[in-house]
Amino acid sequence: MADELTLTHVCMQFKGVKAVDDFNAHFEKGKIYGLIGTNGAGKSTVINMISGSYKPTSGEVGFGDNLINKMPGYKIAEIGIARTFQNLRLFKNMTVLENVMVAEQLRNKYNFFQMITGSPHFRKTEKQMKESAYEALEIMGIQKYANMISGNLAYGYQRRLEIARCLATDPKFLLLDEPAAGMNPNESLQLVDEIRRIHNERDITILLIEHDMKVIMSLCEYIYAMASGKTIAQGTPKEIQNNETVIKAYLGGGD
Ligand SMILES: Nc1ncnc2c1ncn2[C@@H]1O[C@H](COP(=O)(O)OP(=O)(O)OP(=O)(O)O)[C@@H](O)[C@H]1O
Numbered sequence: 001m002a003d004e005l006t007l008t009h010v011c012m013q014f015k016g017v018k019a020v021d022d023f024n025a026h027f028e029k030g031k032i033y034g035l036i037g038t039n040g041a042g043k044s045t046v047i048n049m050i051s052g053s054y055k056p057t058s059g060e061v062g063f064g065d066n067l068i069n070k071m072p073g074y075k076i077a078e079i080g081i082a083r084t085f086q087n088l089r090l091f092k093n094m095t096v097l098e099n100v101m102v103a104e105q106l107r108n109k110y111n112f113f114q115m116i117t118g119s120p121h122f123r124k125t126e127k128q129m130k131e132s133a134y135e136a137l138e139i140m141g142i143q144k145y146a147n148m149i150s151g152n153l154a155y156g157y158q159r160r161l162e163i164a165r166c167l168a169t170d171p172k173f174l175l176l177d178e179p180a181a182g183m184n185p186n187e188s189l190q191l192v193d194e195i196r197r198i199h200n201e202r203d204i205t206i207l208l209i210e211h212d213m214k215v216i217m218s219l220c221e222y223i224y225a226m227a228s229g230k231t232i233a234q235g236t237p238k239e240i241q242n243n244e245t246v247i248k249a250y251l252g253g254g255d
Pocket residue numbers: 014015017018019037038039040041042043044045046086
């Protein structure tokens with residue numbers, strides 16, 4: 001089906017470590033999914049394999065009609081899969097708006113020659129880029145900081161800016177790696193609202209890695225739980241909350 005993402009028997013082996021062992025998942029268009037697990041469970045590795053940062057050592061990743069497990073990361077971004085990083089990767093010396101516009105260039109139609117000659121096509125594109133950048137900042141509630149140097153933003157806002165950068169590329173699928181990390185409970189609650197807004201306004205499929213169970217349980221329709229590279233449970237928030245194996249992994253895992 002169009003824009004559905006499927007991982008089939010996906011494995012990632014680093015020298016001595018099987019970081020992900022036979023991961024299988026199906027993500028339907030327009031739903032919000034959660035990926036939980038103790039530290040080192042393999043969650044970020046799953047996102048890295050979807051976005052093309054890592055190539056799975058075996059298994060397949062399909063997005064719509066595309067088999068993406070061998071595609072370069074920029075191509076995967078071009079077909080509509082965007083991601084944030086667990087450790088922020090902003091250009092700290094650029095303004096908030098510039099950070100978003102740089103990300104947008106990825107999916108733009110003009111070439112370098114048009115850009116340096118300032119052709120009408122480029123000017124039009126730049127105007128459109130600015131508009132959609134502001135739109136993305138507005139969804140994340142940070143448009144008033146557009147001209148601020150991003151390194152001077154409060155940490156919680158920097159996390160929002162990372163998401164705004166993704167939104168400006170108009171993705172079909174959004175991968176969020178611990179977007180609430182380092183946020184206080186109030187900020188996390190706000191973030192939940194913003195993610196819900198993204199989902200309602202843009203009809204984007206979302207896969208969310210998060211340690212904050214309040215965030216996961218209030219947003220996600222379906223959850224995958226991992227431990228030591230393996231999927232230990234999957235189901236609705238209610239099913240996951242009551243799952244013995246998940247409870248044991250969390251209580252015994254020193255998370
Ligand atoms: N590039 C790499 N090279 C070698 N080992 C790696 C690499 N990336 C991840 N690993 C290992 O793979 C395992 C899974 O790591 P991963 O980052 O996916 O865990 P995680 O579930 O995201 O954990 P956390 O909650 O701490 O972010 C860990 O043992 C980690 O050390």
